[in-house]
Amino acid sequence: MIAAPLLRRFRLSLEDRRNLRTALPFIAPWILGFLAFTVYPIVYSLYLSFTHYTGFGDATAAGFDNYQHMVKDPLFWQSLSNTLYYAGLAVPIGLVVAIALALMMNQNVREVAIYRAAFYLPSIIPLFALTFIFIVLLNPGFGLVDFLLERVGIPAVNWLGDARWTRISVVLLAQLGAGGPALIFLAALRAVPAELYESALLDGAGALRRFYKITLPLITPVILFDLIYGTILGIQIFTPAYVLTGGTSGGGAYTAGPENSLLFFVYYLYKNAFQYSDMGYASALAWVLFVISVLLALAIMRWSRYWVHYEAS
């Protein structure tokens, strides 16, 4: 039994053991599902990454071939740089937008419920639909965004047709989904003790000062959470690029956006797995992405020691 060392370690009472014995079969369906649909594919993909495998027939051992191919594959490097460029912009910008939204949602006005719903609304529209709306807004000829820019004297931008702007367009699009993190920040804002603001007010602190000296330090744990969560999601960006580049609609583009500028890492992985029938290479790509995610998360955790403020400490 796996439970045996656990039992020793936690010194379970007889009662606890009986409860555990009862509980395990109850949660067994979940455990089995987790093992079959999460753990097994992860382990299997590690094995596949060392093979040549089309998804059918037998996988043939390939040693480090797939990983070696990556080093000299220009599209691998391009997809990696596209992804990091995107995440590098989208995560910090998303953080600021989410905090700003949360602050707005936290205002003490009568209609706050309406505002909260309005700010959150874009986050529940399916990303697929949202992307299509975005395409119309960004049309250089008759889109609203360029129309407004030109009105204030800024030259129109070819948002989706110019490789310099495509990734920035996706960063902008991602901000429409800021409602989710904003809700978490809202909860964090509500948890800041009101008496801190009261005493700061008595001492004559202004709104900005209160924000920088009280609000911001106290929500740093949530900022850390959002940074790590946002980074992991950010480097897995897929849907907008897939929709913007025509995805499965035949006769569309066969490059992932102009000059492959929307060829994000997971999109390239998808193409290898399902268009080029190269599951081995796709698995290797998945593992490289996993390692990059872990390294980024660890780096953020370490960096957070310098700025995250935990109330208990």
Added chain:
Amino acid sequence: MLVCVLAHCGGAIGAPRRRALAPDSLTADREEGAGSTVIATEEKAMTVLPGRGLKASLISLVVVATACSSGGGQSAAPLPGCNSGTTQVLFWTSHTPPDTDSMKHMVDAFNKQSTTSCVKMVAVPGSETDIAKLTTAVRGGTGPDVYELDRFTVAERAAAGVLTDLTPFGAASESANYLDFAWQEALFKGKPYALPFDTDARALFYNKDLMQAAGVDPTALDISKGAPTIDLVRTIANKLNKKDSSGKYTTVGFVPALSQGWHYTWGFAYGGSFFNASTCKVTPDDPKIVQAFKDMFWDWSGALGVDALQTFISTYAPTTPPLPTEQDAFLTGHVGMVITGPWVLSWFPQYQPNLHYGITYIPVQHQGDQSATWAGGWSVVIPKGAKNSKGGYEFMKYFAGEPGQRVYTKETQHMPTWKTLLTDSTLYQGDLKIFVQLLPTAHSRPALPVGSLYWDQLSTAQDAAIRHSKDPATALKDAATATNDKLQQYCPLAA
């Protein structure tokens, strides 16, 4: 329950909402029902055995397992319109209306006459090169019996092991019925893996109204005068270009890369060769293809202005993603000339009945050169693991055979690969005849196990040339390196 829900209802959850999928949603309903029974049974077990948690939980597990195992099987009741005693054949296509409307007619006609099989057609997501839905379903043991696949990827999918060898069904004897290039595309290592379906060809369409408005005589491009030279097309195109007050193009005479003006189109037009069978290497860096890229992509967009042209394309003819058909740049008069195929013929009566257009050969480098075009098209295959491959093949022979292709040609303006249908003049009205005449000399893409990758690599090089981000020679050399790198594992390709 998670395991059971995932295992049995996964298909229904992931499936698009189409009427054709109704039986799946019925399955889901049935299982939800089963779920509520489980909960009731668990509660009952708990009350029957108070304090005996372990037993109760074990009972719940058994009940869950039983609930999972039941309700999974599907009885193949004959569909409406099928003869009794027939077994079901599941047919998947990634096509959309109006093509699928015509296919439905073919399926209905087949079901009416077959005493052994009953075909159920389901529209699934996918494209020429994207078969994610098929591969995952086949791998999960829930794939279809027949799948419609872009013919130029047959060798690629056969090499990957997705397709069933059709030799045991006697498919080899069908070869004489089909156009040779189409049959060659259906083979991998000399064995048939598909039956060819429709085909097409490419030609130059020109808008006579725009030309007249610009003071150009449209008869200059009349097909009776033979293939126009690229210089002539350029001269006419320049007269059609129009800009608005802010300096943005509203009309461009000709954008060579638009619609079907692919790398293959211009490569063939310049006499280039894309594959060397004796060395088993792709040759996109053939000097003739490099020249085609330089003239038609690099220089052409340079003359119009690289950024100005991209703004025009993003506005009126974006590929990210493409506009709906009724807003097609040629139909709306934003481009004066375009390279495209016969399927466009059905658009005119529907969306622009008053547009005066003409069709001629793809332009040539020098006066008197032989014009080149290329033909593609689809095919039907039996994926690995098909449960009713025998019935599937029976349907394929009908669908891709004389009766099926006759209906499809008549209703959709696609062209058949079935030889005897090509000589049946009653099938081709109006301009479709031009395309039928183009077929005998049409090129086809090399059927390679890395066909999709090669296409994407060529597209990347084309995109780079149009945007002046990489010169054609370097871009095409890079495409050659990347493709050959993956191709080598399949060499030699001969039987």
